[in-house]
Amino acid sequence: MGEEAVSDAAAIIAIAVILADIVIRVVAVIVVPPNRRPTAGMAWLLAIFFIPFLGILFFVLIGNPKLPRARRAKQAEVNRYIVESTHGVERVSDSSAWPSWFAGVVRLNRNLGAMPLIGSNSAHLIGDYQGSLDAMADEIRRAKRYVHAEFYIFAYDATTAGFFDALGEAAARGVEVRVLLDHVASLRVKGYRKTLKRLTAMGVAWQLMLPVQPLKGKYQRPDLRNHRKILVVDGEVGFMGSQNVIDRSYNKRSNIRRGLKWKELVVRVEGPIVSGLDAIFATDWYLEAGEPPRRDEFVSAFEQEGAAQDLDCQVVPSGPGFSNENNLKLFLALLYAAKERIIITSPYFVPDEAMLYAISGAVQRGVHVELFVSEIGDQALVYHAQRSYYEALLRSGVHIYLYKAPYILHSKHFTIDEDVAVIGSSNMDIRSFELNMEVSLLVRGASFVAEMRAVEQGYREASTELTLDEWLQQPLRSTVLDNLARLTSALQ
Numbered sequence: 001m002g003e004e005a006v007s008d009a010a011a012i013i014a015i016a017v018i019l020a021d022i023v024i025r026v027v028a029v030i031v032v033p034p035n036r037r038p039t040a041g042m043a044w045l046l047a048i049f050f051i052p053f054l055g056i057l058f059f060v061l062i063g064n065p066k067l068p069r070a071r072r073a074k075q076a077e078v079n080r081y082i083v084e085s086t087h088g089v090e091r092v093s094d095s096s097a098w099p100s101w102f103a104g105v106v107r108l109n110r111n112l113g114a115m116p117l118i119g120s121n122s123a124h125l126i127g128d129y130q131g132s133l134d135a136m137a138d139e140i141r142r143a144k145r146y147v148h149a150e151f152y153i154f155a156y157d158a159t160t161a162g163f164f165d166a167l168g169e170a171a172a173r174g175v176e177v178r179v180l181l182d183h184v185a186s187l188r189v190k191g192y193r194k195t196l197k198r199l200t201a202m203g204v205a206w207q208l209m210l211p212v213q214p215l216k217g218k219y220q221r222p223d224l225r226n227h228r229k230i231l232v233v234d235g236e237v238g239f240m241g242s243q244n245v246i247d248r249s250y251n252k253r254s255n256i257r258r259g260l261k262w263k264e265l266v267v268r269v270e271g272p273i274v275s276g277l278d279a280i281f282a283t284d285w286y287l288e289a290g291e292p293p294r295r296d297e298f299v300s301a302f303e304q305e306g307a308a309q310d311l312d313c314q315v316v317p318s319g320p321g322f323s324n325e326n327n328l329k330l331f332l333a334l335l336y337a338a339k340e341r342i343i344i345t346s347p348y349f350v351p352d353e354a355m356l357y358a359i360s361g362a363v364q365r366g367v368h369v370e371l372f373v374s375e376i377g378d379q380a381l382v383y384h385a386q387r388s389y390y391e392a393l394l395r396s397g398v399h400i401y402l403y404k405a406p407y408i409l410h411s412k413h414f415t416i417d418e419d420v421a422v423i424g425s426s427n428m429d430i431r432s433f434e435l436n437m438e439v440s441l442l443v444r445g446a447s448f449v450a451e452m453r454a455v456e457q458g459y460r461e462a463s464t465e466l467t468l469d470e471w472l473q474q475p476l477r478s479t480v481l482d483n484l485a486r487l488t489s490a491l492q
């Protein structure tokens with residue numbers, strides 16, 4: 001009798017598991033595809049169908065690519081205010097000198113990200129890792145009113161000690177110093193608690209961005225991150241680009257063992273466009289600290305007089321707080337507009353289908369296209385997913401340059417013809433398009449593009465060009481790994 005009872009119980013459990021499996025699959029078909037990329041929807045369905053219980057668990061944890069509704073409402077509120085308060089502040093250069101397509105791209109960015117195109121700015125590139133930290137520290141030491149720092153990773157170590165010292169000196173002389181750092185990204189690096197203690201001891205006001213602290217009522221999809229890198233001093237000088245505030249090895253044992261060093265690019269800007277960067281900081285501070293932007297200062301900052309140069313600039317924020325993929329739409333618009341030359345630098349290049357078509361179409365209409373990526377990778381899945389696109393790109397006529405080890409080319413920028421460039425924090429991958437809060441700077445001006453061209457030539461001299469014949473000699477195991485990684489990249 002006991003054995004019969006056990007057998008019956010086992011049969012009931014088996015039936016329950018089968019029914020649960022069927023229910024999961026049916027519900028997945030209904031719930032997963034809506035408002036999702038077809039490739040992402042298919043990848044999620046495959047994961048749920050092959051490993052239903054684990055698949056549904058991961059979908060619940062990371063299946064929603066949007067921030068909580070309250071945060072999106074605040075973002076929309078700030079966007080409306082920016083549009084209303086910046087009407088007529090553009091003061092751009094002679095628009096008759098613009099490429100014929102440029103006004104449409106500017107309008108696109110304005111409609112998606114709210115920020116205006118503003119003229120009378122200056123911008124200069126800094127490609128030296130320690131040099132950029134020193135340049136930012138020097139400006140902080142000259143601060144009279146405030147310092148706003150917002151970085152994906154913010155860590156106190158031997159390399160960044162001068163930067164932290166400058167923050168402390170500014171706070172000690174009465175300058176308002178506020179710092180935003182991404183919670184999960186900074187938590188994962190060495191010295192996180194020491195960094196926070198250091199900031200507190202110096203009298204710096206700081207907030208964690210997108211904190212994953214469910215016990216404190218702060219939670220969203222844990223891999224939605226704020227990936228921006230911004231420094232603003234007194235609303236007059238700004239810095240932005242790809243570089244975090246940390247040693248160029250990221251203080252990771254594996255990186256140090258491999259001798260890896262990050263290669264970055266930062267842009268220093270002056271003029272009214274600095275207010276655009278400050279608006280991004282003010283918005284993110286509002287989202288994290290609950291303190292609304294200071295409206296009087298906000299408007300007057302946008303209306304300040306410009307610098308001596310004539311660069312037209314537009315800040316383009318993007319991320320899960322917006323209803324559109326602002327950075328992807330900007331990149332696609334520029335790729336389709338190019339007439340002569342496209343040069344892309346992206347450490348993590350995992351394009352979607354639309355971007356692949358835009359790039360291959362550019363080559364087919366006679367545009368010269370170059371892509372700079374690293375010879376080696378620091379993130380295995382992304383590295384192999386990226387490699388899975390090399391054959392298609394090479395066959396289409398794209399010139400791929402591999403930046404030599406032990407450097408990780410972490411710069412994020414591209415140039416279109418001889419008059420327009422974009423630089424910022426955004427990679428060209430699905431994570432940056434959908435999951436990360438990013439900031440890009442659109443710059444129109446031949447002088448800036450010429451400066452960017454010099455940087456690109458430096459990359460070219462430090463790289464080897466990959467040919468199709470060489471690529472086709474890759475071993476089968478590499479091809480299999482690349483293709484498997486490509487499949488996982490769609491799970492957004």
